[in-house]
Every structure is written in structure tokens, then in C-alpha cells.
Amino acid sequence: MSAMKSFALALLLTALVPLPLTAAPCGNTSAGFAAWKRDFAEEARRAGVGQRGLQALAQAQYATSTIAADRNQKSFRYSLEKFMQVRGADTIVAQGRKRKARHPEFYAALERIYGVPAGILIALHGMETAFGHFMGDSPVVSAITTLAFDCRRADFFTPHAIAALKLVDQGTITGATPGAKHGELGHTQFLPGNALAFGVDATGDGRVDFYDMSxxxxxxxxxxxxxxxxxxxxxxxxxxxxxxxxxxxxxxVYQQAIAIMAARIDG
Structure with a gap:
């Protein structure tokens, strides 16, 4: 075979090999979000997301309030004293002690099973949602897909976006389930990837419900x-x-605050 024919054959074979699918380009505004969702749906499908999850993705809206919150996390730049004051540490401790006294067996059972003392769990619960009084008002799927699309931390949030869609498939959440601005959900504000990996059905009803305290x-x-x-x-x-x-x-500053509050709750 001549060199010219060999080169032509090589070009033909190259043309027949499918090119790998590439991730959709990120963006810093709402422009391009709809196109990104269409491309991301293919990535999600390859990752095992089913029809319900894909439908939730299709219905997701660009979350402007999530981007605003992501750009303005100033409380984490406070001193420890200021952070604890702003986040209501004294109130969390006072209420936390009462909660531990009201449900001692519940917390003791968790410590027997997992080894984690009540103070840590109660401090996290109080810090994240004021003991379930405010678990967020941003749809989880919209928030987390917006962050996966956003260029600032797309690599970090993309796996969590896939996980959120799988949670929809499982019936753990829906496309409208509310959570925090960064897509965290439930009483202690799990990111979706962690919810998928570490969720426990403590009530024995056959499903993991992060909006159930147990x-x-x-x-x-x-x-x-x-x-x-x-x-x-x-x-x-x-x-x-x-x-x-x-x-x-x-x-x-968050880590130190949790350790201090937990020690005061555990007393």
C-alpha cells in the first residue's frame, strides 16, 4: 500500500472513532445555564442517574441567591469570639443542654452505636439549622446544579449535583425539596454527596429522611x-x-466553635 493510501486510511479510521464527550463549559452568570443542563444531563445519565433525576435537572432554575451567598461568606472571616456571638453559641448551648436532658436515651444510643458524644451532634444540629427551625428555602437541586455550573468551584460541586439527582431517583428528595443556599439539606445540612454516602434509616421506615431528626x-x-x-x-x-x-x-472558626459548644453541652 502506498504511503498516500496509508495516510488516507488512517484519516478514515480516525473519523470513525467517536470523540469522547466533554463536560459542558462553566459560566459565571445565568447565560448558558440551559445549554449546560442539556450537556450535563448526558454526564448524569452516564453516571447512573435515572429518569426522575433527569427530569429534576431539566426543571432546575439558575439560583441567583445561591451565587450571591457563595460570594459573601463573611462570617467565616470573623474572630472566634465574634463568630460565636453572631451564630448564637450561648443559645445553642442552653437549648442543647435541655435537649440532651429531654432525650438522654436517644443520644446515648447514638453514642453506643457510633461513638460520637451528644455534645458534638447537638452543637452541629444547633449551628446548622437552629435545631431544625430553619432548614433552608432554596430548592436543593437548583442550588447545587447552579454551583456545579458556576466556574468558581465547579469541580467540587459537580459530584454533589450528580448525587442530588440520584437522591431524587431514590425518592429521598424531589426537585422542589428546600435546603440551604449551597444545596445542603435536612436538620444538619448534608451536602448531597455525603447524604447519598452516609445516610442512615434510623427510624426503620425503609427510607432515609434528612428532614426527620432521628x-x-x-x-x-x-x-x-x-x-x-x-x-x-x-x-x-x-x-x-x-x-x-x-x-x-x-x-x-467553625471547627473551634463546635468543639467549645460541644464541651459545654456535654458538661
Whole structure:
């Protein structure tokens, strides 16, 4: 075969090989979100998302309020004293002690199973949603897909967006389920990927419901244990379990506040 024919054959074979699908381009405004969703639907389908999840994706709206919140997380830049004041640490501790006293067996059972003391779970519950009094008003799917589309942290949020769609498939949430501005859901504000991986059906009703306190706190305890929580060990800065609190939230001021409040609740 001549060199010219060999080259022509190589070009033909190259043309017949399907090119790999590439991720949709990110954006910094709502422009392009609809086109991104269409491309992302193919990525989601390849990741195992079913029809219900894909329908929720198609109906998702660009969440302007989520982007505004993502650009303005100033509380994490406060001093520890200011952060605890702004987030109502004294109130969380006072209410947390009462909650522990009202339901001692519930928290004791969680500690027996997962090794996580009541103070940590109660402090997280109070910090995240004021003990379930405000679990967010932003549709989870819209918020998390907006962040997956946004260029600032698309790589981080894309797996969580896929997970949110799988949660829709499972019936854990719907496309309209409300959560926090960054797509966190339930009593302790799980990101969807963590909800999918660490959710626990504590009530035994056959489904994990992060808007049920028992399921949410058992799931939180399970997350911490799976991330390396060592039963019976300390959780203050420099102690083994403080590193596990870092797995929940990356902000140093948040981690310190949780450790302080938990110790006061555990008394």
C-alpha cells in the first residue's frame, strides 16, 4: 500500500472513532445555564442517574441567591469570639443542654452505636439549622446544579449535583425539596454527596429522611464515625477527633466553635 493510501486510511479510521464527550463549559452568570443542563444531563445519565433525576435537572432554575451567598461568606472571616456571638453559641448551648436532658436515651444510643458524644451532634444540629427551625428555602437541586455550573468551584460541586439527582431517583428528595443556599439539606445540612454516602434509616421506615431528626442525627454520627471518629477520645484542638470535625466544615472558626459548644453541652 502506498504511503498516500496509508495516510488516507488512517484519516478514515480516525473519523470513525467517536470523540469522547466533554463536560459542558462553566459560566459565571445565568447565560448558558440551559445549554449546560442539556450537556450535563448526558454526564448524569452516564453516571447512573435515572429518569426522575433527569427530569429534576431539566426543571432546575439558575439560583441567583445561591451565587450571591457563595460570594459573601463573611462570617467565616470573623474572630472566634465574634463568630460565636453572631451564630448564637450561648443559645445553642442552653437549648442543647435541655435537649440532651429531654432525650438522654436517644443520644446515648447514638453514642453506643457510633461513638460520637451528644455534645458534638447537638452543637452541629444547633449551628446548622437552629435545631431544625430553619432548614433552608432554596430548592436543593437548583442550588447545587447552579454551583456545579458556576466556574468558581465547579469541580467540587459537580459530584454533589450528580448525587442530588440520584437522591431524587431514590425518592429521598424531589426537585422542589428546600435546603440551604449551597444545596445542603435536612436538620444538619448534608451536602448531597455525603447524604447519598452516609445516610442512615434510623427510624426503620425503609427510607432515609434528612428532614426527620432521628435519621439526620444518626446519619451525622455515621458520617463522623466513617471519617475517623475515635470513640472515647477528645475532640478539642490538638486531640484526635478535632481532625474529624474538619471533615464536616473546612472553616477553622467553625471547627473551634463546635468543639467549645460541644464541651459545654456535654458538661
Amino acid at each position: 435519621d439526620a442525627l444518626a446519619s451525622t454520627a455515621n458520617f463522623l464515625r466513617q471519617k475517623g471518629w475515635k470513640p472515647g477520645r477528645g475532640y478539642q484542638p490538638g486531640e484526635p477527633n478535632f481532625e474529624v470535625i474538619r471533615q464536616w466544615n473546612a472553616a477553622s
